[in-house]
Structures are given as structure tokens and as C-alpha cells.
Amino acid sequence: MIPNEEQSALLDAARRFSRERLLPTYMQREKDGITDRALLREMGALGLLGVDVAPDYGGLGVDGVTTGLIVEELAYGDFNISAIVLVMSLCGAIIARNAQPEVAAKWLPRIPTGDAILALSITEPKCGSDAGSLVLKARRDGDFYVLNGEKTSTTYCDCADAFLVFARTGTVEQGARGVTAFLVPSDTPGLQTTRFSDLGSHMSGRGSVFFDDVRIPASHRLGDEGKGFSQVMAGFDYSRALIALQCLGAAQASLDEAWAYTKEREAFGGPIARFQGVSFPLVEGETLVAAARQLSYHALALRDAGQAHTVEAAMVKYLAPKTAFDVIHQCALTFGHYGWSMDLPHQQRMRDVMGLEIGDGTAGIMKMIVARARAGREATEERGAA
Incomplete structure (x- = not known):
């Protein structure tokens, strides 16, 4: 674009x-x-x-x-x-x-001033992509809701000023229809957090949030009771396209650094850029990044035009993190023995983008979304035994 x-x-x-x-x-x-x-x-x-x-x-x-x-x-x-x-x-x-x-x-x-960090709390120990199976309970008590349970894999867990929490106000049998969203300030009594030791993105402080009789004013409910699932699903189409671009930005940085190195590093009498075994893999990386970038912006353009973009967002969410990881890996190899060093940023970028092969929906979930859109939900769901 x-x-x-x-x-x-x-x-x-x-x-x-x-x-x-x-x-x-x-x-x-x-x-x-x-x-x-x-x-x-x-x-x-x-x-x-x-x-x-x-x-x-x-x-x-x-x-x-x-x-x-x-x-x-x-x-x-x-x-x-x-x-x-x-x-x-x-x-x-x-x-x-x-x-x-x-x-x-x-x-x-x-948010625009940088004075607040908000965290999205959806995942639970026994529930990830299947957000309709959440069990953290929100019980109505007069003008308040009382929250009990655990959220996990929450980014900015230990530094957030408030959490957007998705909790069950209905029965488990109601599935997604019984999920409601709340804005919970981090200093609310009864709320505690722990931090994980992750492979990458250490700055982001992923961890668990525990709710022990956390009382939240009913005014902090986001939308109608039982509508939380649809709220977050609509938001994910947007964030998945942005995630793709986030990963591609990191890949482009490694590509630019690798190209610069191929002009500086000499072997057999000249820059290694003249060897097709060095330059062609980088060309392939540039091509894949450019293609994924265009699909990402297409998904966002559809969103801005008020058109459906769930399929395009799912496509690029599975494509871009994997592409970025592979491209950054190739860039690290381009640096030879230098690329094996922790002093260069490629190893960190690989670890960071790998997290988004999982977060906000795995590649398998994204492919399922696209398959259902193309073949229909009935054709792609498992059928009970006769």
C-alpha cells in the first residue's frame, strides 16, 4: 500500500x-x-x-x-x-x-498519554482458544459483581493498571452466551498476580491473575451481561491483523541487517552477497514478508470499510508469525558463527515472534476459521457416532 x-x-x-x-x-x-x-x-x-x-x-x-x-x-x-x-x-x-x-x-x-497499561484476561488454566468454556465466576451481589477464579497467560500481568476480564455470569451449559466482560482495576482488593519465566518477550510480564472475592461495581461491566464473548471475538479480527504486522516489522529489521552484512562480509575475494546461496534465501524472505504485509493491510482495509474480514485476519495471523520466525532464522544463519551469538538481536526476535504463533489463536485455530468459512461449519465439524 x-x-x-x-x-x-x-x-x-x-x-x-x-x-x-x-x-x-x-x-x-x-x-x-x-x-x-x-x-x-x-x-x-x-x-x-x-x-x-x-x-x-x-x-x-x-x-x-x-x-x-x-x-x-x-x-x-x-x-x-x-x-x-x-x-x-x-x-x-x-x-x-x-x-x-x-x-x-x-x-x-x-491510553494515549502512556499513563495506563491495560491487560486482556481471557485464557484460563483449562481453557485457551475455546473462550466459550470459561469458568471464572462473576456473581451479582446488588450493585456489585464478585469475581472468583484464575486467569492465566495474561500479558502485562505484573504491571497492568487494569484488566479486561471475561467471566462467567451464566451457566457453563450456556457456553459463550454466559460470558460477560468487566474492567477490573489492578489495585482492587482480592486480586493477586504471578509472573512466568518465558522463552521470549520478558518485558511483557506474562503471568496468572487470581481473583478471591474481588468486588467490582456493576458500572464496570463492559456491555450487556452475557455479551462478552461476541465483544472479544470482534476485537480479535482487528488485533490479529495488527499482530501479523508486528511480526513482519521484526522480520524486516533482521532482513535489513542481513543484507547490510552480506555487503560487508567478504569471502573468496569479494562480498558474500554475490553468492546465490546467500542472497536467494533473503530474496525469498523479502517476498514472503511483502506478500503477508499486503494481506495484513487488506484485512485492515476491509475492517475500515465496515466489511467482513474474519477470514483475511485468520489467514494472516497463521501466516505472518511463522513466516517471520523462518525469515529471522535465515537471517541469523546468514551471519554464520556470529548469528549463533546472543549479542545479535536475531535470536531474541525469533523467541519474541514465536510467542505469537500461540497467542491470540494458534495456526490450527486460524485454519479452522478459514475452513469453516469456505466449506461451512456443518461440513468441518465432527459428527457423532451413528
Whole structure:
């Protein structure tokens, strides 16, 4: 796609910040393993956070394609910082559509300034992609709901200011129809968190959230009771396209670094770029990244036009993380024995993008979504024994 004038201005600002501010310290932030609040506020001052939040709440109100441009560019410099922008977009959209006015007025303006980190809590120990099987209970008690249970695999678990929690207000037999969403401030009594030791994305602080008689005002319910499942599913089509671009931004950074190295490294009397065994795999990587990028922006353009984009988002969500991992792997091999060093960023990018081969839906789930859309749900579901 070709950015318009407004998009180009935002993209230039994101590109400069990504390359000058984020890229040089990407690996150090991962080693530190914490979310830099001062850096987020700096991004907020530049207009790089909550870009799709409505202007009434301090955002720029840009469309999905423009948000994708910024997410991809920031991921070039720091995959995990870009993830914050992505998650804030998803959470902000859910709050904007479903929160009571006073709740939206309190939380949405804090997203573009970098003063609030929101976390999405859906997954449970026995329930991942099957969000309709959630068991964490939310019981109505007058003007409050009381939450009991556990959420797991929650990103920003130990630094979030509030959690978007999806809990069961109906019976398990009701499935998705019994799931309701709530905004739960992290300082609410009875809420505790633990942090995991992950393969990558250490800065993001994934972990579990425990709810022990956590009382939440009914005003913090997001939307109608029993509508939480449909809210998050609609949001996932958006976030999956953004996730794809996040992974591709990281892959493009490794490609650019690998190309530069092929011109500098000499063997057998000249730069190694002249060997097809070196350059052709990088060309293949560039081609696959470019193709996945176009599909990502197509999905976002459909969203912006108000058209269905579930299939396109699922396609690119399974394609882009795997493509990015493979491309970054090839870039690491291009560096030879240097690529085996922890001093280069390729190993970290591989570990970081691998997490999104799992998060927000595995490749298997994404392929199932596409298969059901093409062949029909009845044709692709298992049938009971005769």
C-alpha cells in the first residue's frame, strides 16, 4: 500500500523513533525485563500510543490501516514495545464500544498519554482458544459483581493498571452466551498476580491473575451481561491483523541487517552477497514478508470499510508469525558463527515472534476459521457416532 499524506507524517515520526530510540536498546530492555513507563509517556507525547482512540479521549482517531502502519514500524525497533501499542488498541476499542460513559472517561484518556497499561484476561488454566468454556465466576451481589477464579497467560500481568476480564455470569451449559466482560482495576482488593519465566518477550510480564472475592461495581461491566464473548471475538479480527504486522516489522529489521552484512562480509575475494546461496534465501524472505504485509493491510482495509474480514485476519495471523520466525532464522544463519551469538538481536526476535504463533489463536485455530468459512461449519465439524 502507498501511505497518504497524513499517514506518511505519522509513519515518519514512528520510523525515526523506532530506529533512533527503540532499536539501539531493544535487547537491553528485554534483559531488564520491565516495562519502561517513562518510555511509554515519551511515545504518548509523540502521538504514538492510542492512535485509534477517539479525539474526544485524547487520541488521534485514525483508522485500522494507519494503526497497522505504526505498529509495524515500531516493531522494527522493538517487538515488545509495539505489542503495547497493539494491546492498547484492542482494549481501547472494547472499552470505547462497551463501557459506561464515566468508566470510558476515566480510562480511555490515559491510553494515549502512556499513563495506563491495560491487560486482556481471557485464557484460563483449562481453557485457551475455546473462550466459550470459561469458568471464572462473576456473581451479582446488588450493585456489585464478585469475581472468583484464575486467569492465566495474561500479558502485562505484573504491571497492568487494569484488566479486561471475561467471566462467567451464566451457566457453563450456556457456553459463550454466559460470558460477560468487566474492567477490573489492578489495585482492587482480592486480586493477586504471578509472573512466568518465558522463552521470549520478558518485558511483557506474562503471568496468572487470581481473583478471591474481588468486588467490582456493576458500572464496570463492559456491555450487556452475557455479551462478552461476541465483544472479544470482534476485537480479535482487528488485533490479529495488527499482530501479523508486528511480526513482519521484526522480520524486516533482521532482513535489513542481513543484507547490510552480506555487503560487508567478504569471502573468496569479494562480498558474500554475490553468492546465490546467500542472497536467494533473503530474496525469498523479502517476498514472503511483502506478500503477508499486503494481506495484513487488506484485512485492515476491509475492517475500515465496515466489511467482513474474519477470514483475511485468520489467514494472516497463521501466516505472518511463522513466516517471520523462518525469515529471522535465515537471517541469523546468514551471519554464520556470529548469528549463533546472543549479542545479535536475531535470536531474541525469533523467541519474541514465536510467542505469537500461540497467542491470540494458534495456526490450527486460524485454519479452522478459514475452513469453516469456505466449506461451512456443518461440513468441518465432527459428527457423532451413528
